[in-house]
Amino acid sequence: MNVNTLTIDTTRALVESREISARAMAEAHYAQIESRDAEIGSFLTLTKERAFAQAERIDALAEKGDPLPPLAGVPVGFKDVLMTRGVRTTAGSRFLEKFVAPYDATAVEKLEAVGAVCLGKLNCDEFAMGSSNENSAFHPVHNPRDVTRVPGGSSGGSAAAVAAGFAVATLGSDTGGSIRQPAAFCGVVGLMPTYGRVSRYGLIAFASSLDHVGPLTRTVKDSATLLEVIAGRDSHDSTSADVPVSKYSAECGREVKRLRIGVPKEYFGEGLDPEIREAIERRIDGLRKLGCEIVSVSLPHTEYAIPVYYIVATAEASANLARFDGVRYTTRSPQTKTLADMYRKSRDEGFGAEVKRRIMLGTYALSAGYYDAYYLKAQQVRTLLTRDFQSAFTSVDAIVTPVTPTVAFKLGEKSGDPMSMYLSDIYTVTGNLVGVPGISLPCGKNSEGLPIGIQILGKHFDEATVIRLGHAMEQDQQ
Amino acid sequence: MKVTEKDVAYVADLANLELTPDESTRMVSDLNSILGHIDKLNELDTSNVEPLAEVVSAFASTERHGSERFAFAQRADEVKPGLSREAALSNAPDTDGTCFKVPKVIER
Numbered sequence: 001m002n003v004n005t006l007t008i009d010t011t012r013a014l015v016e017s018r019e020i021s022a023r024a025m026a027e028a029h030y031a032q033i034e035s036r037d038a039e040i041g042s043f044l045t046l047t048k049e050r051a052f053a054q055a056e057r058i059d060a061l062a063e064k065g066d067p068l069p070p071l072a073g074v075p076v077g078f079k080d081v082l083m084t085r086g087v088r089t090t091a092g093s094r095f096l097e098k099f100v101a102p103y104d105a106t107a108v109e110k111l112e113a114v115g116a117v118c119l120g121k122l123n124c125d126e127f128a129m130g131s132s133n134e135n136s137a138f139h140p141v142h143n144p145r146d147v148t149r150v151p152g153g154s155s156g157g158s159a160a161a162v163a164a165g166f167a168v169a170t171l172g173s174d175t176g177g178s179i180r181q182p183a184a185f186c187g188v189v190g191l192m193p194t195y196g197r198v199s200r201y202g203l204i205a206f207a208s209s210l211d212h213v214g215p216l217t218r219t220v221k222d223s224a225t226l227l228e229v230i231a232g233r234d235s236h237d238s239t240s241a242d243v244p245v246s247k248y249s250a251e252c253g254r255e256v257k258r259l260r261i262g263v264p265k266e267y268f269g270e271g272l273d274p275e276i277r278e279a280i281e282r283r284i285d286g287l288r289k290l291g292c293e294i295v296s297v298s299l300p301h302t303e304y305a306i307p308v309y310y311i312v313a314t315a316e317a318s319a320n321l322a323r324f325d326g327v328r329y330t331t332r333s334p335q336t337k338t339l340a341d342m343y344r345k346s347r348d349e350g351f352g353a354e355v356k357r358r359i360m361l362g363t364y365a366l367s368a369g370y371y372d373a374y375y376l377k378a379q380q381v382r383t384l385l386t387r388d389f390q391s392a393f394t395s396v397d398a399i400v401t402p403v404t405p406t407v408a409f410k411l412g413e414k415s416g417d418p419m420s421m422y423l424s425d426i427y428t429v430t431g432n433l434v435g436v437p438g439i440s441l442p443c444g445k446n447s448e449g450l451p452i453g454i455q456i457l458g459k460h461f462d463e464a465t466v467i468r469l470g471h472a473m474e475q476d477q478q
Numbered sequence: 479m480k481v482t483e484k485d486v487a488y489v490a491d492l493a494n495l496e497l498t499p500d501e502s503t504r505m506v507s508d509l510n511s512i513l514g515h516i517d518k519l520n521e522l523d524t525s526n527v528e529p530l531a532e533v534v535s536a537f538a539s540t541e542r543h544g545s546e547r548f549a550f551a552q553r554a555d556e557v558k559p560g561l562s563r564e565a566a567l568s569n570a571p572d573t574d575g576t577c578f579k580v581p582k583v584i585e586r
Contacts, residue, residue: 102565238551307516332571344496379529435533
């Protein structure tokens, strides 16, 4: 058994046939973590007690010959912005370094209910703010493909864990690209479902209109399988959609002939690494050979997406992070004399630099005198971006783009200049602003052997087409 | 629009952040750099464009109107189980077993 190549199907088959017990499966993954995570840094907390208790439950069923649930024995990890009852949940922040979650996130509960084994909590940029996992208050994550490089962010730990054989699948969150970009940098699959497809209950909120919970896996089929489990209306999340959950994994292997693929010219301009462009074009050519119709489309407001994102996301974050104040669940600054003093010092000491920068930007954008110029303007441009997509989707079924303008950069390379880091989100933020589903899957390596990702964006609630195309593209590369 | 030290102090006040002098200085240049880029939005004429605040509108009912479109997110006003007091207090830095304890509101 090679922990680096296990999928949900092969893992479950081994456990069901009792060739390997769920307990031994968990132990093998912990051994892998012990041997390599010191140089990667993907886990913040290991949950051995919880993992072994679940594994034992699965093994007891297997022993009796009872039917096993869909994810029986599958070792998973959860980004540390997802609440796990009784387990420390930090959001990558010192402010929450002792916080023990009193309940499970819905996505966590759903996965464990069908047999998934939670190995631990995964490192991330603090409060999901970042594109490199260098903003974790604890330690950065290193890319398993080249440890001098970033894994991407903010779900850096989630992507690295799958790439390094520490977990078969993980959950991350995506607000501006935080599942798709690390998936691309680490050479794994990352799926961002439609806004509202998966409940956000138990996800520590960054930007409530932009946050999506989603899987990171080795194969497109595995992402589809996880999506089937975690998707669905949840009464705890008023923004979760009342839309039926399809059997997404059944899309894998379906024909893609005659599907119309949009290639937006604005995503292939200056700033895109030529080796990435070439890899993407090769895959588009592959789709053409499979019978897809390739259509040139325009998303004219693309260049405005970053400014819109950095106003909307930071404005929403400034509101969401107001709850962290030293009173109920965070650390508290010692020796403060008044309540106001306590709020201000606790927050300044508890939050890292990037978080404070974004809170300040968001507060500024919402403040009297600036609200119209910034926040309202950004929301209007968000409407224009949405119209771009609606218009494109009248003539195509899906849109194919790069995920990142470059391959994984070196640790420290962009951390001095916030704007440079923000601009690298150019291909992913529009997906969140418009709320459409998107997948990032590997499509080759550059001349240095670093992974390149390709993105497929679909219509709202059309994960089926995204998965169908993703699978076809994946198979086309075998 | 250029951000000054005074603006940073005002916004930090609104955000309940007590920035150190070093942090304040850095914040002035960081905010100016980012806002400089954001000014790009002024190139667009949005005079007749409705603001989009949330994406949920995309799947709210198209047959109904106003708040009825979001009826799927409502439930009857009945008491349901919630977090216990013990659980709610369990992560607090200081409590008296019933309430959260904080420093006094006003310094006399």
